[in-house]
Amino acid sequence: MINRRIFSKLASVGGGAVFFSALPGLVGLSASAAAAEEDFFFVQLSDTHWGYTGPANPDAANTLKKAVASVNALEVQPEFIVFTGDLTHTTDDPKERRKRLTEFREIASELKVKNVRFMPGEHDGSLDSSAAFKEIFKQEANFTFDHKGVHFIAVDNVSDPGASIGEAQLAWLKADLDKQAKDARIVVLTHRPLFDLAPKWDWATRDGAKAVELLMPYHNVTVFYGHIHQEHHHMTGHIAHHSAKSLIFPLPAPGSQDKRTPLPWDAAAPTKGLGFREIEAQSKLAQYKVTEFPVTKA
Numbered sequence: 001m002i003n004r005r006i007f008s009k010l011a012s013v014g015g016g017a018v019f020f021s022a023l024p025g026l027v028g029l030s031a032s033a034a035a036a037e038e039d040f041f042f043v044q045l046s047d048t049h050w051g052y053t054g055p056a057n058p059d060a061a062n063t064l065k066k067a068v069a070s071v072n073a074l075e076v077q078p079e080f081i082v083f084t085g086d087l088t089h090t091t092d093d094p095k096e097r098r099k100r101l102t103e104f105r106e107i108a109s110e111l112k113v114k115n116v117r118f119m120p121g122e123h124d125g126s127l128d129s130s131a132a133f134k135e136i137f138k139q140e141a142n143f144t145f146d147h148k149g150v151h152f153i154a155v156d157n158v159s160d161p162g163a164s165i166g167e168a169q170l171a172w173l174k175a176d177l178d179k180q181a182k183d184a185r186i187v188v189l190t191h192r193p194l195f196d197l198a199p200k201w202d203w204a205t206r207d208g209a210k211a212v213e214l215l216m217p218y219h220n221v222t223v224f225y226g227h228i229h230q231e232h233h234h235m236t237g238h239i240a241h242h243s244a245k246s247l248i249f250p251l252p253a254p255g256s257q258d259k260r261t262p263l264p265w266d267a268a269a270p271t272k273g274l275g276f277r278e279i280e281a282q283s284k285l286a287q288y289k290v291t292e293f294p295v296t297k298a
Contacts, residue, residue: 038148041280043071043078043113046191046226047246049123050107051100052089056249056262059270064107067247067276072112078278080147081113084226084244085121085158085191087133094132097124101136117145121191121227122158122202130159142169144176150281151180154189157205163192164206174214185281188215188223193243195236198254203228212236228254229262230273245275 048064057063071081088100101124108116120133120141130141141156153176157165165173180186188194194208205211215221221239229246230253249262250273266272 039281040079040148041278042147043074043081043276043278044084044224044244045071045081045247045276046084046244047086047121047229047248048083048104049086049089049246049248050104051091051096052248055265058265060248063247063271063274064104065110068107068110071276072110074278077113079113080115080117081111082117082189082224083108083119084189084224085119086123086226086246087118087121088124089248090123090127092127094128097128097132098136101132105136117143117154117189119154119189119191120156120158122161122163125156125159126161130156142172148281150185150187152187152189153177155194155211157190157192157194157208162206163202163204165208165211170207170210170214173211177214177218180218182217183219186215186218186221188221190223190225192227193225193234193241194223195234195241197228197232197234198260201254201260203254203260212239215239224279244277245273247274247276250274 045067048067049060050064052060054060071078087104088097091097091100108118118133118137118139120130124130124133125141133141141154141159143154145152153173155165155173156169157163160166177186188211190205192205192208193203194205194211196208197203216237216239219238223239223241224244225241226244226246228243229249229251230243231245232241232243232254234241249265251260251262263273
């Protein structure tokens with residue numbers, strides 16, 4: 001179990017961490033699925049934007065490294081870690097893009113946990129259909145894996161510069177879902193939200209509704225995403241969507257101003273609004289318990 005004592009060890013990242021005591025779908029399982037269930041937790045980090053320089057985060061060269069140190073300092077290490085996109089900051093130079101991705105990979109390799117999953121964001125992949133990402137990480141931008149009775153699906157909604165998943169990938173998603181029981185525990189990982197949060201800010205997926213429609217027949221689905229640089233919770237029917245904070249700079253609340261410019265740097269609270277989350281799947285509870293933990297500079 002993860003408790004306040006462990007969370008108090010998180011340092012130098014800022015903002016807060018989100019603790020989920022249960023994912024929807026950890027109850028009402030078939031006998032075969034119930035036999036495989038076992039509590040576990042993982043860490044989600046997002047929007048590190050390695051390579052960014054600017055006034056929104058004068059400490060940008062150190063924030064990712066501090067996050068890695070904070071995860072390594074956890075008293076109980078997660079079973080795996082997932083980065084949900086925008087690993088690097090965008091650049092038009094293919095050589096520089098590969099350099100940033102390589103540097104990011106090297107920093108992430110310092111994590112104690114070696115079971116680490118990576119997804120691209122539009123900053124990593126929209127200019128070259130994630131070619132550099134695939135080259136550096138030697139993997140596809142979309143993938144699936146299973147962990148202790150939970151089926152994880154990473155959906156790529158960034159490689160297309162038009163912010164679409166695309167018909168081919170939707171067919172891939174359907175084929176994967178067809179193999180799952182209707183009461184399967186499913187976690188979807190994306191970078192952009194699958195619903196229309198703020199389309200004029202690019203906080204949407206053009207064909208995200210088609211993905212949600214494919215997911216809707218499954219009783220126990222949860223979506224974790226990044227992109228919007230803040231915590232946000234949303235329901236589409238019975239499907240819960242939860243965004244992660246950023247590790248570079250916070251962005252304003254959806255639609256709260258004309259443009260999505262980063263919130264101003266606060267020298268008195270340099271890590272305000274930044275953070276990462278731990279997500280625990282606890283099979284014996286029937287509801288979410290969401291607790292915010294402040295992360296203060298050591």
